[in-house]
Amino acid sequence: MRRLLVLGGGTAGTMIVNKLRRRLPAREWDITVVDRDDEHRYQPGYQVDGRTCRPAEA
Ligand SMILES: Cc1cc2nc3c(=O)[nH]c(=O)nc-3n(C[C@H](O)[C@H](O)[C@H](O)COP(=O)(O)OP(=O)(O)OC[C@H]3O[C@@H](n4cnc5c(N)ncnc54)[C@H](O)[C@@H]3O)c2cc1C
DSSP states (O other): EEEEEOOOOOOHHHHHHHHHHHSSSSSTTTEEESSSSOOOOOOHHHHHHHHHHHOOOO
């Protein structure tokens, strides 16, 4: 079993692991992501939310 360690599960970390997981067979490659946070929020989405979110209809 080969091991790949990715430091940082932010934009770059999650994107590259998402791509590599599809290319590297799970039976051959063990991928570990290390991050201080348990979740990643896609920061560019913050701007979109601010412009498009509206109050729910009553
Ligand atoms: C409001 C906003 C809007 C944006 N809009 C755009 C846009 O429209 N287009 C664009 O191209 N870019 C945009 N950006 C910038 C873009 O989000 C960043 O350039 C991108 O997230 C950088 O990716 P990264 O993987 O290098 O870092 P990050 O996504 O910040 O990931 C770094 C990760 O490393 C972890 N980490 C850091 N230090 C440690 C440590 N000591 N121990 C453990 N974990 C650690 C963090 O928790 C984090 O998960 C925007 C940013 C913001 C804040």
